[in-house]
Amino acid sequence: MTTIKPGPTPSLAPAQKLTLYYWMRLTRTFDEHMVALWKQGRGVGGTFSQRGHEAISVGASYALGPADVVAPMHRDLGTYLLRGLTPRRIFANLLGRAAGVTHGRDANLHGIGDLSLGIFGFISHLPHSLPAGLGAAMSFRYRDEPRVAMSFTGDGGSSAGLFHETLNLAAVYNAPWVLIVENNQYAYSTPIRQQMKVIGIAQRAEAYGIPGVAVDGNDVEAVYAVVRDAVERARAGGGPTLVEAKTMRMLGHAIHDGAEYVPPELLAEWEVRDPVLCYAARLLADGVAGQAELDEIERRCAAEIEDAIAFAEASPWPDPATIGEGVYAP
Numbered sequence: 538m539t540t541i542k543p544g545p546t547p548s549l550a551p552a553q554k555l556t557l558y559y560w561m562r563l564t565r566t567f568d569e570h571m572v573a574l575w576k577q578g579r580g581v582g583g584t585f586s587q588r589g590h591e592a593i594s595v596g597a598s599y600a601l602g603p604a605d606v607v608a609p610m611h612r613d614l615g616t617y618l619l620r621g622l623t624p625r626r627i628f629a630n631l632l633g634r635a636a637g638v639t640h641g642r643d644a645n646l647h648g649i650g651d652l653s654l655g656i657f658g659f660i661s662h663l664p665h666s667l668p669a670g671l672g673a674a675m676s677f678r679y680r681d682e683p684r685v686a687m688s689f690t691g692d693g694g695s696s697a698g699l700f701h702e703t704l705n706l707a708a709v710y711n712a713p714w715v716l717i718v719e720n721n722q723y724a725y726s727t728p729i730r731q732q733m734k735v736i737g738i739a740q741r742a743e744a745y746g747i748p749g750v751a752v753d754g755n756d757v758e759a760v761y762a763v764v765r766d767a768v769e770r771a772r773a774g775g776g777p778t779l780v781e782a783k784t785m786r787m788l789g790h791a792i793h794d795g796a797e798y799v800p801p802e803l804l805a806e807w808e809v810r811d812p813v814l815c816y817a818a819r820l821l822a823d824g825v826a827g828q829a830e831l832d833e834i835e836r837r838c839a840a841e842i843e844d845a846i847a848f849a850e851a852s853p854w855p856d857p858a859t860i861g862e863g864v865y866a867p
């Protein structure tokens with residue numbers, strides 16, 4: 538297996554650690570409110586649960602520079618938030634309002650993106666965010682720009698043919714591209730043992746001659762360390778890396794899915810490794826922050842999300858006369 542050893546864990550300043558915690562906590566609070574809103578019948582579009590994925594979406598995207606680009610997927614709310622899509626714009630999108638990212642075209646995390654923030658709109662077809670990200674990476678290489686592109690997919694997405702074609706091309710072109718595979722044990726209701734024989738998805742990198750590394754996807758600092766190494770190697774001309782971040786999808790595929798097919802023992806095993814709660818405990822134990830400081834972050838996140846929901850619910854619906862706008866390129 539082509540496992541690369543992560544370099545020394547970057548020494549993160551206390552302020553950076555609290556920044557990581559803030560983005561994870563904001564993602565968690567957003568997710569909890571989204572679930573509640575939809576259960577109350579106030580939601581409009583489709584939703585995908587984020588619980589369990591916070592350390593991956595936040596830790597990986599924190600490793601990017603401002604000029605880099607990212608092609609996230611449907612579990613990467615933390616990436617959208619960290620890169621600058623505001624909770625107001627995303628909630629307005631989920632509620633189908635004109636102020637939403639897609640102006641009411643798609644009341645989902647699908648399609649949300651903003652090229653001015655370096656975020657590709659999520660492409661619903663899996664894993665099409667891979668060749669899209671690779672295309673950006675190749676353009677950076679051709680223009681000799683020191684920029685990196687990052688794509689995300691899931692364990693299920695890694696079984697599609699396009700995954701393999703994209704990895705092969707990325708390797709041959711030595712593209713400045715980093716691929717994050719979020720292995721959350723399930724692709725909708727299909728457990729990983731029913732879709733692949735290999736133990737680790739990172740092993741697949743070897744077939745293409747590029748480094749592959751597996752990381753604990755519930756440890757935000759570990760994710761950041763491994764991905765930062767991969768990003769810096771790509772930026773220095775060292776080519777692509779496949780990072781497999783292992784976690785567990787703690788809720789259903791989306792809110793309509795009760796996930797009765799997931800064994801409760803498996804969930805219990807992962808519950809104690811909750812990425813947000815474990816990081817809070819670590820910050821306290823290491824003396825990075827006191828309980829009052831963490832409580833304050835939690836309060837700030839709750840206030841931001843409540844404001845976003847109030848904003849979205851008070852926002853106008855899109856004008857039907859604009860229905861054809863922004864759908865086709867002129």
Ligand SMILES: Cc1ncc(C[n+]2csc(CCOP(=O)(O)OP(=O)(O)O)c2C)c(N)n1
Nearest residue numbers: 612661662663691692693694721723724725
């Ligand atoms: C080509 C394609 N087929 C089916 C779907 C429907 N679909 C959306 S998410 C999903 C499961 C994907 O599983 P995985 O890649 O493991 O990501 P996860 O949802 O577990 O994070 C499916 C089947 C899709 N979006 N695209």
Ligand SMILES: [Mg+2]
Nearest residue numbers: 691692723724
């Ligand atoms: Mg999955």
